[in-house]
Amino acid sequence: MxxxxxxxxxxxxxxxxxxxxxxxxxxxxxxxxxxxxxxxxxxxxxxxxxxxxxxxxxxxxxxxxxxLPQTVALTDGAAVPLLGVPHAVRHVPGARRGVWVEGGEILVSGLPEHVGRRVADFLKAEARRLIVPRAHAMAGQLGRKPGRVSLKDTRSRWGSCSSTGDLAFSWRLVLAPEQVLDYVVAHEVAHLEQMNHSPAFWAVVESLVGDPRGPRRWLKGNGAGLHRFQVP
Incomplete structure (x- = not known):
């Protein structure tokens, strides 16, 4: 068929x-x-x-x-959330500074046809900068050490923990509010100690980031919208 x-x-x-x-x-x-x-x-x-x-x-x-939420291209004028805070993408071709954040905007230099790719690369780099140290720090709080920590563009889950201790996260978490990002990192790190979703597991999550119910509700209601941003 x-x-x-x-x-x-x-x-x-x-x-x-x-x-x-x-x-x-x-x-x-x-x-x-x-x-x-x-x-x-x-x-x-x-x-x-x-x-x-x-x-x-x-x-x-x-x-x-x-x-369904309308898709958003990462182009000049687009509104893109960074840690849940909307930022306007603005193309400044003569700046020669790459991509940077200033005054509530994501500023992008270079050719116009490269804006989308540059913004996407910037967001992925920001996700790595924010998530990887958090994962190691939270694991350290538990007396654990994760294996490889990687970032992906997964569709069905925000994070995962393998039986060998490797952690993986969606880079799109950088678009969500910071407490949501923290929760997902804590969720996967907690699996280093409890490879289940038992009361003991949720107790570990709570010890790392407090009550997880708010971030879980946010993901349930808003998580799908993080996939509407198109990556070139």
Whole structure:
């Protein structure tokens, strides 16, 4: 079967990702803030069945897609949150200073076609500068030492801890409020001591950053929006 199907939503043609699963018992359709529309099929479902299912859910799909946050290109004039605080991207071609923050703006020198890439590189570097020392410091509070600490652009999780103690975080956490970034770092560091989500695990998290309920609520309500910023 094709990996995608196209559907006309009243003049707007959308692409729906199609996935098969041996565990799926029926067809299901969901709208993901990052991937868009995804149609899950049982292993033996036919293409014609999938097409009929999409057609029957055309109105539902259009409504859900309309609710998704609009994507934001990292260009001159864009509003980009840095630790949760909106900053306007401003292109200053003659400055020859790379990228820097000043007066509530992210200033970018160089050619206009390089603005997006430079802002993205700056945000990733800021994420590394803020997250890596925090991870080591929090691990030290527990008498632990993490393995490799890396940054990625993960879609389904904000952080992870491997069985060998390697930690990974989404660089997009630099867009979230600082207490949210702190919470995610503490969450993964706590797994160095408790590789579970037991009461003992949450006690470790709380010992590192206090009550985690506020940051968890923020991520649940706002986390998907961090993926709307497009990286060249």
């Amino acid at each position: 094709a990996d995608t199907l196209s559907l006309d939503l009243g003049g707007r043609v959308v692409t729906v990702a199609v996935k098969r699963s041996a565990l799926a018992r029926r067809l299901s359709l969901r709208v993901d803030p990052v991937r868009g529309a995804v149609l899950m099929l049982p292993a033996k479902a036919r293409l014609a069945e999938a097409e009929r299912f999409l057609a029957a859910h055309r109105v539902w799909l259009a409504e859900r897609l309309a609710r």
